[in-house]
Amino acid sequence: VCFIPGGLDCSISFVSHVLGKVCVHGRQKEILSVLVPRLTDLTKSDCIWQRICWRLVECVPDRWMEAVVLGFVQRAPRADVLSRLLGNLVVKNKKAQFVVTQKMLLLQYGHTTAVLQNLLGYLALDSLRRALLIKVLKELLETWGSSSAVKHSPPEQQQYISKAILICLSHLKEPEIESCRQELLASMMEGVKCHLDSNLPQIRHLGMIVAESISSKINTDGPVLKFQYEEDDEARELKSLLVQTPPFCVVPSPPDDDRNDKADAALPGVLESNKKSHPAAPVKPEEESDAELDSDDDLIPYDMSEDKELKTKAPVYIRDCIEVLTGSEDVDKWEATVKALESLVRKNPAATREVSVELAKIVLHLEEKTCIEGFVELRQRAQVAILTTDPIPVAKYLTSQFYSLNYSLRQRVDILDVLVLAAQELSYPKSHGKTKHSDAQKPCIQLLPSRDSSKDWRRIVDERIKSKTRRFATGQSQVERASGPNEFNSVAGHFFFPLIQHFDRPLTTFDLLGEDHFVLGRLVHTLAILMYLAVNTVAVTAMGKALLEFVWALRFHTDSYVRQGLLSCISSVLLSVPAERLLEDVTEELLETQSWLGDVVEKDPDGDCKRLALQNLLLMENLKKKLKTVPS
Amino acid sequence: MALPPPDPQFVLRGTSAAVHTLHFSCGSQEPAVPVLFSGSENGFIHVWNLKTHRVDTALDGHGRKSVYCVETMGGKDQLLSQGRDQRICLWDLAEGRTAVTDSVCTENVGFCRCSLLKVAQGRWLMAVAAKALEEVQVLELPSKTSVCTLKPEVGAKLGMPMCLKLWQPNCGSQPLLLAGYEDGSVVLWNLSMGKALSQLVCHQEPVMSLDFDSEKTKGISGSSEKVLSIWSLNEQQNLQVYKTHKLVNAGISDITIRPDKKILATAGWDHRIRIFGWKNLKPLAVLDYHTATVHAVSFSDHKIPSERLLAAGSKDHRISIWSIYT
Secondary structure, three states: OOOOOOOOOOOOHHHHHHHHHHHHOOOHHHHHHHHHHHHHHHHHHOHHHHHHHHHHHHOOOHHHHHHHHHHHHHHOOOHHHHHHHHOOHHHHOHHHHHHHHHHHHHHOOOOOHHHHHHHHHHHHHOHHHHHHHHHHHHHHHHHHHOHHHHHHOOHHHHHHHHHHHHHHHHHOOHHHHHHOHHHHHHHHHHHHHHHHOOOOHHHHHHHHHHHHHHHHHHOOOOOOOOOOOOOOHHHHHHHHHHOOOOOOOOOOOOOOHHHHHHHOOOOOOOOOOOOOOOOOOOOOOOOOOOOOOOOHHHOOOOOOOOOOOOOOOOOOOHHHHHHHHHHOOOHHHHHHHHHHHHHHHHHOHHHHHHOHHHHHHHHHOOOOOOOOOOHHHHHHHHHHHHHHHOHHHHHHHHHHHHOOOOOOHHHHHHHHHHHHHHHHHHHOOOEOOEOOOOOOOOOOOOOOOOOOHHHHHHHHHHHHHHHHHHOOOOOOOOOOOOOOOOOOOOOHHHHHHHHHHOOOOOOOOOOOOOOOHHHHHHHHHHHHHHHHHOOOOOOHHHHHHHHHHHHHHHOOOOOHHHHHHHHHHHHHHHHHOOHHHHHHHOHHHHHHHHHHHHHHHHHOOOHHHHHHHHHHHHHHHHHHHHHHHOOO | OOOOOOOOOEEEOOOOOOEEEEEEEOOOOOOOOOEEEEEEOOOEEEEEEOOOOEEEEEEEOOOOOOEEEEEEOOOOOEEEEEEOOOEEEEEEOHHHOOEEEEEEEOOOOOOOOOEEEEEEOOEEEEEEEOOOOOOEEEEEEOOOEEEEEEOOOOOOOOOOEEEEEEEOOOOOOOOEEEEEEOOOEEEEEEOOOOEEEEEEEOOOOOEEEEEEEOOOOEEEEEEOOOEEEEEEEOOOOOEEEEEEEEOOOOOEEEEEEOOOOOEEEEEEOOOEEEEEEOOOOOEEEEEEOOOOOEEEEEEOOOOOHHHOOEEEEEOOOOEEEEOOOO
8 A cells, every 4th residue: 555645634444443353353463464564664754654553553443452452562573663653542542551551561471571672662762651651660560569469470470570560660760760769669678578478489589680670770879689599591581671772762752753763773782792812821731840951959849838737537436526516616626527427427326326316406406607618418417317327216306396496497497308308218228238329210309408399399290100100111121129128117107297296386486377388388398208208108098198188278378389289298198108098098088189189270370289280180090090900 | 929739630430449559550662551550458459541541450369358569570461469368469461361370478467568679580579578577588589489588686676667678779789678667767688698787767656668769879768757757878888867857747658759760759648649859858749639548659650751640549549640740
């Protein structure tokens, strides 16, 4: 269509109607992929064409406006192009405004970052629209800061909102920030609190990054908020959104011909730092001597300043260790003792059994006196060694301390980790007295002092399910491993039942069902793993029954980490308790759980929970099928 | 500004037991592979291929008792090993064989390493601690005939011989023996007469190891204390103390002087290997790699100087190989 109106009045409302109708029928892609580039070119330099374009979109009837606007926003290559095409549509048309400021930002979250950039850039480009930008930012922050939104909306949506906030921030200018500084600060504080309260690390990261960005925008000269978190790809991507280098930012209304030249300007100038030439590393020659000459006065000595007296040795007796750890002021000796403790405990099981509870107490309360590398790991390994050497009394002690007053969260979580690691060690068959169990076929449960055990756990359940189904195909191809009695059998109950007993009894400093839901989440995951490891023990049915009741009591918990843990518990029960026992002794609980699982699959907001519930249902189906095929 | 000490060129792992002795055999021409022999506490002698850094063969000849000395007799096909099973075994390793061709029963329960000296083509002298407490026996190999037995005087109270070194002033002349004893003295013996020529008290504690430079007639001994003692032999065949050197930490298990007589290495109980210049005992480097006592150090006999290596075997089951001052 290439006609130049030249002063004629023409009505293009019919074109708008056609456009609208086509878009609403879902043919946005086809028509806009032709229309938008053409219009982009035409409106680049021609004012009249811009006006025509604006008229075009303005005349689209309201009922089709959403489809058209959505299509334009998605198709436009850049924010300024969108600005040329739509003009001040969002200000003039209520429906368009709703779509752009509410629907696309708050109600939908599937759009790409580029689309977000376009949209918000478009709002930022015109002084009339900037008011909308501020309004949008405030609404986004309100959503970001609302604790119920953080708890109930999926992580993908939260990420989308965070991105939108960051892009808005990048567009804001000084005077605007000034005017809403207080509000920004207030929402930031609110938002940070509920983000950090979450159990999912991704949500925490998002909260931290957005809070940091807001703080840096508000306090440009003062001290800014700084969090400590891992710089991963997502963090970097989010931070890059803060930096906007628009080649055109200020000029208001009538589209300027000069601006269009800048439109073809280069991409945002994040200049790649020129590859620095490798700092000329002084090639360290191993031989510094002139061996050619005869005299050895020319042999140049190396630096021998490290040659000092050898430090004190670690004690060789367990009781000496106790003495050093409780009283000694000699820091060197203390360090040496901490490093040597685990191996000493393992080499002297009899001596350790005499003082096991005392030693466990000391190590549980051990604080870092000097800066030893890997202190946390050393302490944990020592505790595991003590627990595996003398399981029953030490387990009794540790589980009772878990529910006692005046322990820090870190200590309580430590107790849980140690119980799991020791259970893992006890339940694996020992090969040649070595405690390293690397079994190629069984999945290894890696428990690190980090908080991501939920992810590993999912993987393990998946693998276990897969391995179960694969087993019928392969024959006996591995060498038989040396078998021994299952040491976990006699102590599984001691590990498990005390932990499950008091969860609903709040103490003054420790309330599992209240604020300390993080520890509750860890407790639930721990119980799931203990259940899994209790396969082939005598107590497994009783444990399974108790665990299912526990799950039933907590099934409506609001924290998604806890719910994931509960679903893992169900998986463990299904995998560990023999099928016949499940059907005979645990039937009611199973049926109740099955109905709850169906609920979770349909209604739970968290994607991971849904997946786990589905897997559990599949496991139950497999069980039923297996029992049917067994000839009775 | 002195450079920090170098790292090992490579580390040989796989002995799974403390390493007590090392011996290189790298002098042969291509395509023969340079090898390192190591004796471990579990009774195995490992033959390490220095090109692949892996064990080529493991020899089991001492009934799982610790092997504390290995020596080659002219090339890597003939090996001599001494173990705590009171035996000295002679091996034939040519063409891939791993056979013990002969053995000598020493009936000695000590830890004194034997000393070998080639006196003629196919004829060797070996000094070894004998059955009686203070005696040293010298045998001729391969005939296993006894050349002499060296008994200290009654009342000398030298204790056990701890380390031995046979040497000849120049080719063809009478061989002499230097022995370090438990009481800290070093004695020079004349083999033909079976008499002690000179005795020198170098240390307050037992002499753990010694080495001797026959060209300069100067020797060095290390003990369980903090002092290294350098002594020399004058024209009257008398030993005199030349110099002492104080170390930071006590305990030396092995000393060896490089064949080109430029540097020497000591293996310490403090897990460190120390390098000194031989001329003036100038400290040159402290190599800190091992995590347990270093039991043995040995220099290689590569023909090309730049390829020369130093090996150190330690109680932490590892053998570190260094290329230093080549």
